Amino acid sequence: MATPTRRHPVWEGLTARGTWxxxxxxxxxxxxxxxxxxxxxxxxxxxxxxWNVPLGYGNEAVVDAVATALRTASYLSxxxxxxxxxxxxxxxxxxxxxxDRFERVIFSTSGAAANDLAMKLARQWAVLRGVPQRGxxxxxxxxxxxxxxxxxxxxGDQLGQATYGADRxxxxxxxxxxxxxxxxxxxxxxGNRIAALVLEPxxxxxxFPLSPEFLEAVAEVxxxxxxxxxxxxxxxGFGRTGAFFASESWPVRPDVMLLxxxxxxxxxxxxxxxxxxxxxxxxxxxxxxxxxxxTQAGTPASCAAILATLAEQRRLDALxxxxxxxxxxxxxxxxxxxxxAVVATRGIGCFRAVELARDGSxxxxxxxxxxxxxxxxxxxxxxxxPSSIQLVPxxxxxxxxxxxxxxxxxxxxxxxxxxxx
Ligand SMILES: Cc1ncc(COP(=O)(O)O)c(C=O)c1O
Numbered sequence: 220m221a222t223p224t225r226r227h228p229v230w231e232g233l234t235a236r237g238t239w240x241x242x243x244x245x246x247x248x249x250x251x252x253x254x255x256x257x258x259x260x261x262x263x264x265x266x267x268x269x270w271n272v273p274l275g276y277g278n279e280a281v282v283d284a285v286a287t288a289l290r291t292a293s294y295l296s297x298x299x300x301x302x303x304x305x306x307x308x309x310x311x312x313x314x315x316x317x318x319d320r321f322e323r324v325i326f327s328t329s330g331a332a333a334n335d336l337a338m339k340l341a342r343q344w345a346v347l348r349g350v351p352q353r354g355x356x357x358x359x360x361x362x363x364x365x366x367x368x369x370x371x372x373x374x375g376d377q378l379g380q381a382t383y384g385a386d387r388x389x390x391x392x393x394x395x396x397x398x399x400x401x402x403x404x405x406x407x408x409x410g411n412r413i414a415a416l417v418l419e420p421x422x423x424x425x426x427f428p429l430s431p432e433f434l435e436a437v438a439e440v441x442x443x444x445x446x447x448x449x450x451x452x453x454x455x456g457f458g459r460t461g462a463f464f465a466s467e468s469w470p471v472r473p474d475v476m477l478l479x480x481x482x483x484x485x486x487x488x489x490x491x492x493x494x495x496x497x498x499x500x501x502x503x504x505x506x507x508x509x510x511x512x513x514t515q516a517g518t519p520a521s522c523a524a525i526l527a528t529l530a531e532q533r534r535l536d537a538l539x540x541x542x543x544x545x546x547x548x549x550x551x552x553x554x555x556x557x558x559x560a561v562v563a564t565r566g567i568g569c570f571r572a573v574e575l576a577r578d579g580s581x582x583x584x585x586x587x588x589x590x591x592x593x594x595x596x597x598x599x600x601x602x603x604x605p606s607s608i609q610l611v612p613x614x615x616x617x618x619x620x621x622x623x624x625x626x627x628x629x630x631x632x633x634x635x636x637x638x639x640x
Contacts, residue, residue, distance in 0.1 A: 238588070249276035252613050252620055254600060263599040265624050267613040270423075270454050271480035273541070273569075274531055275615040281486045284527030285520050292519035297326055298512045304522035311529055312478070312491055317467045321476065321493035325509075326517030330453035330479040331365020333490040334417065336511045337475050338369050340498070341415035341447040342389075343509065347501050355413045357405065360392045363424050364417065364451055373417060376424055395422065395429055399436020406440040415447040416440070418473075420455045420465030425605045426566030428460070438471040447498060449475040453490065454570070457481035457532060458541035458614065461568035474498050483524035484531070488515065491525070540614040545569050548610065551621045560590075560632045565607075569614060572607040573628070577636070581606035586635075594631030599624050 231239050248255040254262045295302040309324035327333045338356050345353040362375040372385040375392045393401035421428045450473035455465035466473050479490035545568045552564045562574045575582045587603045594601050602609040
């Protein structure tokens with residue numbers, strides 16, 4: 220690779236300039252479950268990229284499918300039209316286990332853009348049904364849906380919404396941790412102004428699965444108020460939680476489901492929004508135009524990546540792999556929990572968090588960053604979470620990888636807690 224002339228030509232998002240790393244240790248390649256850095260070191264990746272590479276880096280079938288589509292069809296657009304690649308991919312997505320509830324697919328380019336378009340869809344659905352006053356979209360406190368304007372407004376974490384002028388006048392947030400009390404209160408107060416409820420089945424920030432009590436409250440308000448229920452399965456789809464889709468176990472099925480991340484095993488900027496027939500029907504009845512399209516959404520290459528990823532998921536039995544890994548990961552976490560820094564473990568399936576405290580106080584974000592760096596020095600990449608580290612490994616992790624991860628995490632914790640001999 221060419222020698223860089225500037226030290227930091229890339230503006231690194233989500234971190235301050237003062238914390239940007241040494242370019243000599245930046246990643247240069249990735250293979251299987253490993254990331255290779257410029258200085259020659261090889262790190263075990265326990266985050267499967269950004270949770271989006273569950274089949275491991277460099278899946279040949281996906282690489283070949285993308286290359287073939289680029290050679291054969293180059294670029295075809297979905298602006299005011301469709302094409303054979305998109306058609307076949309939509310059919311394949313709608314044919315997935317428990318996706319048979321859905322009727323139609325809208326292609327997009329990221330999880331955030333999928334959330335934006337889902338909010339637009341729900342608000343137009345209300346307008347078409349003659350209830351334009353129902354424009355509010357409800358999300359969860361602590362929820363994350365991305366950083367474009369709509370998704371930023373909907374995200375419940377503090378992510379600079381005021382600074383950036385994200386318009387939250389038509390957004391509300393309720394706690395997912397109170398058994399649905401705030402959700403019920405909000406609907407009893409403003410239910411007739413609400414168009415949609417958007418839920419992450421597991422809050423990615425901290426790996427908090429929605430509780431059965433909260434989901435009962437969701438089913439209750441869904442039955443009492445005619446809303447669009449949107450499952451943001453950007454992170455949880457395709458086996459991450461031990462079900463093919465995490466919302467399969469909800470007491471009420473979503474009307475719209477958002478997929479991204481594992482959708483292409485990290486090979487393309489792609490997302491897909493699956494829409495139930497009841498929602499399509501409202502648009503079809505008045506032959507309404509849904510004003511959403513993106514130049515790079517549903518290109519032949521991204522559709523080929525999706526199709527090849529789905530085929531690889533079947534060939535490798537991705538769900539079976541994910542379930543087996545989840546059991547082994549549970550045992551690894553039980554051993555890690557014996558470290559004095561660990562307060563608790565959380566999450567479900569292969570989507571886990573290890574909560575940390577020092578002298579009884581939860582770690583702040585600077586301390587978490589230091590722990591993540593110490594674990595990296597010990598050979599593994601883990602993700603920072605709120606007072607926690609998060610483990611979201613590829614399903615192709617084997618016993619030896621788990622042993623390596625356990626050792627790196629324990630070394631990193633020992634190092635951070637001054638317990639190194
Ligand atoms: C549940 C969920 N929704 C949306 C997003 C945003 O996806 P993207 O980064 O592709 O915009 C994420 C990303 O982590 C996510 O976890």
